[in-house]
Amino acid sequence: MSENDDQDRELPASEKRLREAREKGDVPRSRDLSAAVVVLAAVSTLIASADQMALHASNIMHVGLRYSRADLFAADGASHALATAGLEALKMLGPVFSVTIVAAIAAPALLGGLNFSGEALVPKFDRLDPIKGFGRLVSMNGLVELLKSLLKVILIGGVLAMYLRSTTRELVAVGAGSVNNGIAQSFRMLGHASLLFGSMLGVIALVDAPWQKFSFAKKMRMTKQEQKDEHKESDGNPELKSRVRQMQHQMSRRRMMQDVPTADVIVVNPTHFAVALRYDDGAMRAPRVIAKGVDVMAQQIRDVASAHKLPFVEAAPLARALYNTTEVGKEIPAALYVAVAQILAYVYRLKQAVANGDLPPDPPTPEIDPDLLGPYRMDT
Template identity: 60%
Template sequence: MSEHDDQERTEQPSEKRLREAREKGEVPRSRDLSGAVVVLAAVSTLLNGGEGAMQHVRRLYTMGMSYGREALFSDQLPARVLNMALHEALALFAPVAVATMVAALAAPVLLGGLNFSAEALQPKFERLDPIKGLGRIFAMRGLVELGKSLLKLLLIGAVLLMVLKNWQDDLMGTGQGEVGAGMVRAMRLLGHGALLFGSVLALIGGADALYQKFDHNKRLRMTRQELKDEAKESDGNPELKGRIRQLQFQMARKRMMQELPTADVLVTNPSHFAVALRYDEGRMGAPRVIAKGVDELALQIRLVAASHRIPTVEAPPLARALYATTQLDREIPSSLYVAVAQVLAYVFQLKQAVSRGEEPPKAPQPDVDPDLMGPYKF
């Protein structure tokens, strides 16, 4: 990838790119933040259970100084001492082990969330290439990691020197006075020092978490062309979608023209709108629109209807209302029942008059609610 390509990656990653990265196991992770959480969990557990921990330490310390004469000459003494020491050590470190285990599992969730990727577990042999490995070491990310490690070393070293300098008298005082008091003081100093050490790690981990999140987002940035290509891939090519819509329209129009000869009546505007209706009392609950159109399509509908001698009724309000309210091959709404019934009754009377050679009846002009015409009201 060229430097020019990197400079063009100014767009934020899309949801699809972020989702694909998570599927590959590429989520922001911070080892420093995880380490800080583990240390703070261990220190907090030790400080909260300090009294109980002291009892276990005291028993471990005095275990080798409380044997009678018979125990000293018994061949079971080493096994008994080892068993007691293991029990005390387990009771001392079990809470800390559980706390650190839970913290180690929960810490990654704080930054990248819970994520499991089977693809990330697959071996990638290209990582064993020494040349590429040297390239990664001397790449920008490698230099950044080196700088972070040196910075951590300096901060932790400075804190350690500060602790040793300010607590020198207290550390020397742990060896004076009673053994129990010295142990309590030593444990307290150790706990406070570990807490301070953990706090420094937390500061480093927080800063590293922000950097890792920024770096992860930067590596997933996209160019504008990539965004356009992804949009085409997700939504489909606009030209192809337009072609599909055109074919669908042509097929629907062809089916409509094939159904048009079966219409019972054609309601027109008279020139801009044309709606063909069919009603089968035995199969339909209400009259159904089988063809409709405006302008050029309306003209074609009128020509086909005339060639098949379908009765035509000029009722502009009704034609507009039918066009606006009823989809193709759907029954008319109940609000137009009365108006359409008048038209169908006229068609029936017209056929009767023609068959008898009588004068045709007067065409109806049904009343229609203007709101039913929708955008075609005017």
Template identity: 60%
Template sequence: MAEHDEQERTEQPSEKRLREAREKGDVPRSRDLSGALVTIAGVAALMAAGPRAWSHAQRIYRLGLDYDRAALFAGGLPAHALGAAAREALLLFAPVALATMLAALGAPLLLGGWSFSAEALRPKPERLDPVAGLGRMLSLRGAVELGKSLLKLLFLGAALVLLLWHASAAMLATGRGAVGAGIAASLALLGRAALLFGALLALLGGIDALYQKFDHARRQRMTKQELRDESKETDGNPELKGRIRQVQFQLARRRMMQELPKADVVVTNPTHFAVALRYDDGRMRAPRVIAKGVDELALQIRRVAAEHRIPQVEAPPLARALYATTEIDREVPAALYVAVAQVLAYVYQLRQAAGQGAEPPVPPSPQVDPDLLGPYKE
């Protein structure tokens, strides 16, 4: 069942999935890489402070042997010796401790970054289940970790054995020389062995870091169904969103038809487009579009305009340009001011002629820049 589920996880993880995993403390980590950096930093700090560390070590050694008869019978010798030895030990190991601490803090930045998760600190009783623990040990990941540990042991052990075998003659020769020279040679060999150990561990850590990154990405992969479910949770159900858009459109259309009787003129195509304009020179800087529609909605706008005796002017280019450039309850663009002004002037003249019983004026034929027609040039 687990293998079948693993085969279905073919999709790359989403940002939400990775963020949730990070909040749970699930980030790629390589203990080998962190151990290698800490080892190299500690050995490098100790070797860099070699002469100074040697002098501190000598002082610690002398504190247990070098004292006079008066100090011996004074009574405070043990406390004085222990305090002095502690200070020397602190000075001896402070550079190493500082270097290893910085390495331990900096190692996570190379893979996954710093991550603090309170959830990772919560006790998990299921971890105490022996059956589940045995299952983890016998899982593919447990087998991989066991194989890595064995290979690492063999690799590092073989390398250190080769180093000691190569230096065996020099080590045997130290017994025939001076004590100081023998100690120095032994410490130098120990330093080289530690550096070799750290370098090899760094090599293994780099390989392990790549594997951990790959394994983390593999474990975070998602199924197609999980992606769909997450999309619904994040963006909402598509069916529900479509229903909401439909209701919003119906409400907007209802408000538009309620505002339509306030229009001064309806500019038509004459059959496909209808745009209702309103202008109040005391409250508006420019005419506004209060309703617009195409095909069936345009027919409805023309029908309502006829019921309320709102003038309708046939100006196909202007109607298409207004529909393409201006949203409802927005002012017409400056590029259409002249054309709209011609239509409004015609409406005012038409009303004046009707009030006086005179002949109606000639309808205008406003010119419009073809670039303003957008997708409605034809």
């Protein structure tokens, strides 16, 4: 990655980019943090069980020292001795191994979380390129790794050297006492030295973990062009989406026009708005809008309705309120129940009058709350 690329990558990584990186096994990791957790877990177990471990180590020594000439010539003498020593060794090291394995699995979760990716196991032969390898050495990450290595040598080497210097007498006195005391003392000194070692690793990890998170976030940053490409890939081609929406709208209009002949009444305003209503008291809780339109669409609705000899009712405020409040295929709101009931009752009386040869009734003038008209308020 060139310096110009780094300068262009000024946008934080998106969720999609981070998810794809995680699927490839690319997550922030701190080897020093993992090593510190594993060592401290093992050392804590070693110190806590030092006496028991010393006892098992003493038993292993006794098995070797008590191996007699008769055991040598016995059929199962050697196997019995090895089995006994092996069992004691398992008892001695089992707790430490168990805790170490658990810590080794759990330690990576502290920074990048648990993650397994088969793609990370695939060998990457581009890492064998000497030119790229030299570039990694002279990069900022390479410099940080070099400084960490020097810090490890200075801290760990210096602290352990001081500890060995301060415990010189104890080391010399280990062989002067009994075997059991010498073994126990050796385990205690080993535990303290390992504890110092793990503590120094922990100090280094406190510096390394934030750096690894920062380095990973920097590596995942995106350019403006990458973000645009990702949005385009996620959202699809805008032209194609626009075409799909247009086709869906056309199909919806065709279905709506096919439902117009089933309407009971067309409420108009008188030319700009047209709303087709249908009511089936056996299947519907309230009248339903089955088609609506403005201007050209309103004219198409009127043409279809006229071809099927459907009744028209001119009620400008109601037509606008229905258009504003109710989507096609939905029931009208409760606030328009009374007004629509007046329209349906008028249509019923009109049909009866036509069938009987009577004069048509006067059309209703339902009152409509102006707030129901929304942006379609009528001019006063």
